[in-house]
Amino acid sequence: MLTSLNKILLIFMEELRLKFADLFAGIGGFRLAFEKADYECVFSCEIDQACQEVYLNNFGDKPKSDIRKIDLKTLPYFDVLTAGFPCQPFSICGRRKGFHDTRGTLFFHICEIIEHINPPVVVLENVKHILHHDQGRTLEVILYSLEDMGYVVNYETVNSRDFGLPQNRERVIFIATKTRKFNFKNLRKSYIFPTLSEFLCTSGKFEYLNTEEYTMIDNPKQQPSGLIFVGYRNKSIWKTGIRPNTEHLSRVHHQPNRIYSIAGVHPTIPSQETSGRFFIYIPEENVVRKLTIRECYRIMGFPDDFKIHSNLAECYKQIGNSVCIPVIYELANQIKKQIFSYQDREGEIVNNGMKS
Ligand SMILES: C[S@@+](CC[C@H](N)C(=O)[O-])C[C@H]1O[C@@H](n2cnc3c(N)ncnc32)[C@H](O)[C@@H]1O
Secondary structure: OOOHHHHHHHHHHHHHOOEEEEEOOOOOHHHHHHHHOOOEEEEEEOOOHHHHHHHHHHHOOOOEOOHHHOOHHHOOOOOEEEEOOOOOOOOOOOOOOHHHHHOOOHHHHHHHHHHHHOOOEEEEEEEHHHHOHHHHHHHHHHHHHHHHOOOEEEEEEEEHHHHOOOEEOEEEEEEEEOOOOOOHHHOOOOOOOOOHHHHOOOOOOOOEOOHHHEEEOOOOOEOOOOEEEEEEEOOOOOOOOOOOOOHHHOOOOOHHHEEEEOOOEEEOOOOOOOOOOOEEEEOOOOEEEEOOHHHHHHOOOOOOOOOOOOOHHHHHHHHHHOOOHHHHHHHHHHHHHHHHOOEOOOOOEEEOOEEO
16 A cells, blocks of 8 residues: 555656647557657647547547637647647748748647647657758748747658668658757667568568569679569569669669568558558468558557557558657657756756756
């Protein structure tokens, strides 16, 4: 039985836990990682009903729906705001009204919440393309809007394969802080590519290709990205004028037709995919089979007990839209260390990032 002192201690420790808001929550990739790093989720929003269902099944908590309809007055305080938001063009007229210029975009609603709560840390996640989106204007607006609200912003492209996952998946992370700049160099990375083979299911219902459905290539080589193409599916491939053994490199030969070696990493699981056309070669059995949906979740860092949606097409869409758990977990830990820790890396005494 808990003594009164223990109870008080527990309440105190609970109070000390850093709180975060999970915006554009999807199926809760940020939530999994931040909770693992001992943060407490105090608010979430997600408009898609199928995602909400998965979120509820896993976290016992149904996210609020449309970010555009959130009543700011009902928001609880949080220390960290996280958002992997859809990338939209901002038709702005330059640096005139700060984030108010982004009115009508989802980013504007993130900014409204930031301005209202003024959290010490904001974490935004997006596709790499956002850096060049709308000829760089989108990036400029994001940076300027955050700076306008008093933040210092740092951003970096991170790749999941540097965080123990066998997937070449690049995403941009923006970290806005009120005081010291977040240092991405301190992220703990592993530069040895993990291999797909370590993440495969050993039993289950596998979908194999017949041998006449594919062609293997000679002397496959690992790309600098970690991928190893070993073959391709024999689907409407344009072979005229293409040198033998280079068919897989042909532009008409799109990624869903490629077969990858399990000794390398997998290409990015895309968000538009609804049928899981990801094929791998298993040398021990000399077979080509589809990556299972569970394997897709594994290479995004989701645990096997994560409850996925009952509709397979939804599952593919949802996982392709999500974040890689070890990447976000490392960020959550580093944010704690770099921004909220009283003892910084050099041993200086700091208070919420402010030198005292
Ligand atoms: C890139 S995904 C983020 C996925 C999430 N990070 C995860 O781990 O699953 C963007 C999400 O924003 C949601 N969304 C789009 N418009 C929204 C809105 N107006 N309000 C709330 N959520 C929205 C989409 O349904 C989608 O799930």
